[in-house]
Amino acid sequence: MNQRIIYPTDEGGVAVIVPAPECGLTIEEIAAKDVPQGKPYKIVDVAAIPTDRLFRGAWTYVEDE
Amino acid sequence: MPVKLNSTGGGSVTLTTPSTATDYTATFPANTGNVVTTGSSAVVTPAMLSTGAPSWDGSSNLSFNSGYGSVANAYGCRAWVNFNGDGTIAIRGSAGVASLTDNGTGQYTINLSFTMPDSNYAVVGSAGSTNNAIGDRQLSTYPVNTTSCKVVSGQTASTNVYDATQVHVAIFR
Numbered sequence: 001m002n003q004r005i006i007y008p009t010d011e012g013g014v015a016v017i018v019p020a021p022e023c024g025l026t027i028e029e030i031a032a033k034d035v036p037q038g039k040p041y042k043i044v045d046v047a048a049i050p051t052d053r054l055f056r057g058a059w060t061y062v063e064d065e
Numbered sequence: 066m067p068v069k070l071n072s073t074g075g076g077s078v079t080l081t082t083p084s085t086a087t088d089y090t091a092t093f094p095a096n097t098g099n100v101v102t103t104g105s106s107a108v109v110t111p112a113m114l115s116t117g118a119p120s121w122d123g124s125s126n127l128s129f130n131s132g133y134g135s136v137a138n139a140y141g142c143r144a145w146v147n148f149n150g151d152g153t154i155a156i157r158g159s160a161g162v163a164s165l166t167d168n169g170t171g172q173y174t175i176n177l178s179f180t181m182p183d184s185n186y187a188v189v190g191s192a193g194s195t196n197n198a199i200g201d202r203q204l205s206t207y208p209v210n211t212t213s214c215k216v217v218s219g220q221t222a223s224t225n226v227y228d229a230t231q232v233h234v235a236i237f238r
Contacts, residue, residue, distance in 0.1 A: 015168050016154065018166075019163070020159045049153070057169055
């Protein structure tokens with residue numbers, strides 16, 4: 001599955017959910033189950049997630065993009 | 066009264082409850098196959114099988130000997146995951162896991178695809194930064210609730226969190 005789910009953390013950062021291959025759930029079902037209640041979230045392509053994690057703590061969730 | 070099943074396919078014979086409470090013996094041919102019981106009260110106990118054979122009790126607990134020296138309940142791995150926690154975070158292999166949440170550097174949440182009966186299960190794991198480095202990462206694990214647990218990767222020589230390329234976690238209860 002080449003998609004990821006992102007949502008803002010309580011600390012102002014961003015969490016990235018990676019679906020498990022062959023888990024039998026759709027990305028929407030995983031979002032409904034694993035995104036904390038009440039959090040906004042987006043489903044994005046894996047290519048949208050930076051691979052350089054040197055400043056991982058500085059990643060933020062942008063609502064409008 | 067002998068009963069002969071179709072030799073070219075499967076078949077079934079239904080045994081009705083005897084009117085007298087006593088044991089009856091059913092003899093099966095030596096051909097390869099499984100004996101399947103149905104019904105909510107179907108139970109196969111060690112007493113029904115050869116000594117030490119795997120069996121289930123009325124609560125669906127599986128027990129076997131398998132070289133341990135005695136027959137005891139088996140407690141299986143409920144879920145496991147092998148993932149890359151650095152670069153492009155990705156799950157290499159898993160079972161019983163719906164997803165993995167990357168919460169930040171070295172901090173991951175494992176989201177189960179089922180609900181545990183309680184949060185007192187055991188989470189065990191290991192972490193490494195490369196495929197052959199020894200002792201360069203340590204992993205802390207703890208259950209969060211009945212559907213997820215957290216793992217935190219740190220560097221052995223410090224108290225800081227660090228990403229790990231090899232993170233392996235198994236959950237038992």
